[in-house]
Amino acid sequence: MKGSDVKEAMEQVHISSKMQEEIIMNIQERMENKNKKTRNWKRMTTAAAAVILTAGVISIPVQAVVNHFVQERMESIPEEEVQDMGDMIQEQETTADGFSREYSESEKERSKELWQSYENGTFPEENIKQVDNEEAVTEGTLCYVKAAGVFYLPDREMTDEEILQIIDLQHKMNYALSQTAVTEEEREAYRAEAARLEKIVQDHNGINGEEAVEAARKQLASDLGAKAEELELMTDCFGSGADLMDISGEEELESKAGVGYDVGFGNTKTHYTYGYIIDAVDGSILSTWEYVPESLDN
């Protein structure tokens, strides 16, 4: 089987004109009766609530490393601001923020240090400037373009204050997303799922996220040798770099209790990534994954 077979086969599949007409009629009817609660509208509500749980395997960020300084700062954000930020993120087309240029080596170094300082309570004096779209960007001024989800960086070297402003917004957006992405009912389901996975790990005297990262680091050094030093642990804003996930449906992974950690390492310049699914019970390596960007895949 080749990819082209699938493509050829799927090119013969088409929607019927009858179904197209029915869809047009039904949508028209629904749009004209916006307040009418139809079966489909109820379905839409459920769909919106379920987005966070439908990303293939359920991935639960490890929460243990949230610093209380950061926690306090996040909880002091007015509710309305959190909601607005959450709506903004939901409407953006990308799942990760972009930057108008790469960080310089010095900015990268300082960013790492400042990230740590931020976690220890060093916050920017001002909030980053946010603009609606690229037309509103002022040349040479740091800002965040909301519509595109892009940090517009000045051409010159950024100050510590500016880097802290970026780090601050990244934390706030992550927090806002965690608070607003789902309804309360859905958040409850999410928490329940997280608790269920954690309980499975505990019941089996399993390992924590940090231990999973440690196991992955050892394996990485063994697999890649010196090349491992070029790769950094891929973390999210509040995570330790190990995502707990339900792998019970993954038949190829012979896990002890159906729960594993996904730990990845990446090269920030080339975007080459290498990672592992680690058994959350005994820390064994269940699977290795690798992503070679097209630019390196020759």
Next chain:
Amino acid sequence: MDVGNDIREAVIKYSDMLYKICIVILCNEQDVQDAIQDTFCRYLEKKPEFRDEEHEKAWLIRVATNISRDMIRFRVRNPKVSIDEVENILVAPEHKETLKELFELPVKQKLVIYLHYVEGFRIKEIADILGTTEGAVKMRLRRGKKQMQSAWKEAYNG
């Protein structure tokens, strides 16, 4: 703004693509129709601003995919049917075998295979659309291909 024309234009332009994605995921025409309708309603309600056509397409795929996966998880659905019973799939026998193998794969695997090989998205773009990591996409692609290859071998080597 003429809503009626907007709806018609959007449905004519994108419903075929959405039909293909949703039928791969849901394997049932009634559910597919519901998913497409929900997708277009969200499209018309939110009226997102798009950079270009590719951006618009990716947005629609993401929404349709989420709705379809949500239907699988949370809703009482119409029964999944075999490809032979899908009225609108009239393909040559050799292609039918390929589709059968594709439809039999787990949702997350067949979805990445579809997006990569049929829609031509790159790994990074698929990861963005599905809200997952590039590593996870790569893994699903590899497993899906492997599974289809073994199904093909089984079918043709007895």
